Amino acid sequence: MTNTPGTDGGDALVSAFNAVGADYLFCSSGSEWAPVWEALARRHRDGAPAPRYLDLTHETVAVGMATGYGLVRRRPQGVLLHAAPGLLQGSMAVHGALLAGVPMVVASSESTTYGDAPGHDPGGQWYRNLSIVGGPHGVAQPFTKWSTEAASVHTLPTMVTRAAELAWRAPAGPAYLNIPLEILLEEWDGREAKPVVAPGSTHSSPEEVDPVAQLIREAVNPVIVTETAGREAGGFEALVAFAEAWNIPVVEPDSAVCGNFPRTHPLHAGSDIGPWMDTADLILLVNCRAPFYPPSRRPSKAKIVVIDEVPQRPHVVYQVLFADTYLEGNTANTLRQLTKRARDLDETAVAERRAAQHTRYSEETGALAMAEVKACEEPGRTGVDPVLVAATLRKLLDGRNGIVVDETITHSRVVKRHLRTADPDSYFYVQGGLGQGIAVALGVKLAARERPVVLTIGDGAFTYNPVIPSYDASKAYDLPLLVVVFNNRVYKSMNLNHRRFYPDGAAAETGEWLGTDLHRLPRLADFAEPFGMHTETVDTANDLAPALQRALKAVSEGTTAVVDVLVTR
Secondary structure, three states, rough: OOOOOOOOOOHHHHHHHHOOOOOOEEEEEHHHHHHHHHHHHHHHHHOOOEEEEEEEEOOOHHHHHHHHHHHHHOOOOOEEHHHHHHHHHHHHHHHHHHHHHHOOEEOOOOOOOOOOOOHHHHHHHHHHHHHHOOOHHHHHHOOOOOEEEEOOOOOHHHHHHHHHHHOOOOOOOOOEEEOOOHHHHOOOOOOOOOOOOOOOOOOOOHHHHHHHHHHHHHOOOOOOOOOOHOOOHHHHHHHHHHHHHHHOOOOOOOOOOOOOOOOOOOOOOOOHHHHOOOOEEEEEEOOOOOOOOOOOOOOOOOEEEEEEEOOOOOOOOOOOOOOOOOOOOOOOOOOHHHOOOOOOHHHHHHHHHHHHHHHHHHHHHHHHHHHHHHOOOOOOOEEEEEHHHHHHHHHOOOEEEEEOEOOOOOHHHHHHHHOOOOOOEEEOOOOOOOOOOHHHHHHHHHHOOOOEEEEEEHHHHHHHHHHHHHHHHEEEHHOOOOOEEEEEOHHHHHHHHHHHHHHOOHHHOOOOOOOEEOOOOOHHHHHHHHHHEEEEEEEOHHHHHHHHHHHHHHHOOOOOOEEEEEEOO
């Protein structure tokens, strides 16, 4: 049995994604998507509108690219995976999108008839290998915001609309639809989905905001702590205005997942909340899901105000904020309201904390400069100090409006401190398990083609990535990246934990450090050569800047460049 063109669930799904405003369908192919491919081919032939389609050869690449794109564009896109196995393969990246707060509609399929119904034969693979008890929507539930089955072609378009609207609203994240193959092949009556309406803006009331403004006015030593303010539309700019209006220093802890405040700003107070734990009288947690570690580490005297549209994250298993007051409207709106109330300040208290912050900022910038000078010592030795790698990148990216995607672990603090990003949407840290960085960077590049995109990544993280499918996507869709590998030839974080837990153990005695050695791998730039990409292998400080300059030139000319830097630690 064959379908009449334009009348089945494949066209219903394409129509629905088009209606909700998805720019792209990121697809890691499976046999269930033939109806979608036919619908797209027909629309392309007829000049009808449809989301752009990307054929990707790994599930992590499909989801990761949708994540990177969503970080910049902040609207739900479509992701098509294959059955339950494809969903499971992509589940780490879907969970990463949940942690990153990126809206998307993820779909995969199953069979409901297993060949025992009249009409279309779904194929024996569903009966033998692909189906899973409870359906893939049951599997997806723990790592998505919302998960269900689209059980009828007549409700499918509206289900896509609902999934997109749920994904987009706070807390933003991936929604999942299981769409059985029989539904995709079923005749469709042409009822289309309604376009998605952007989320409405929520506001904290003046009755809630005024008392908080008074708390700030009375505070002698307040501090702002933020992890994800910059992820919200307008949040970066609103936080800068708020901090400046009240003269409050801003801490971005190591758990910050994006650029939230200019690291070159005199009010930037580094990454350690420790100095305020016993001295602050007011802590303002702005989009900060996990400010204290261990969670029971409570500030000794500070009142705590939480400014966050969804302060209690439903996907976080254990979360401790010690809040005294919540402002739960849209974060950027709340910050703007508080900024307008910055008047009648105690000028003596403001002058004292301004002076204290000036001292802190001078000490921090001095320490950064000293570290960079030290990193330049012994330029001919084998290996490059990771501080020099980050500092050199900063200098070469200056004035280029670049974006850095970071998937380093032991070097992440070095990257953040010495890149010193200062603009909105200029830094993103990959969330969830390792192995997504190249794909996320490709998605960022897809959303910001006019800007240079740099991926900083450790050698351990690099080996977790689906490198060949990622390079294929880069070349197929003209998405040139600069990939800089911090290569210390070891799973350093694993090794550090072994040493920390067993400082006098058998491994320390014999030198048998298991699970961590990466010396047996070839140098990592080599994997890009079959794709005709620009490659550099750097072993000394003298070679670093020229190699990165050549690589950036190659990227500007449209070729992905991979620079494998042997680092000293």
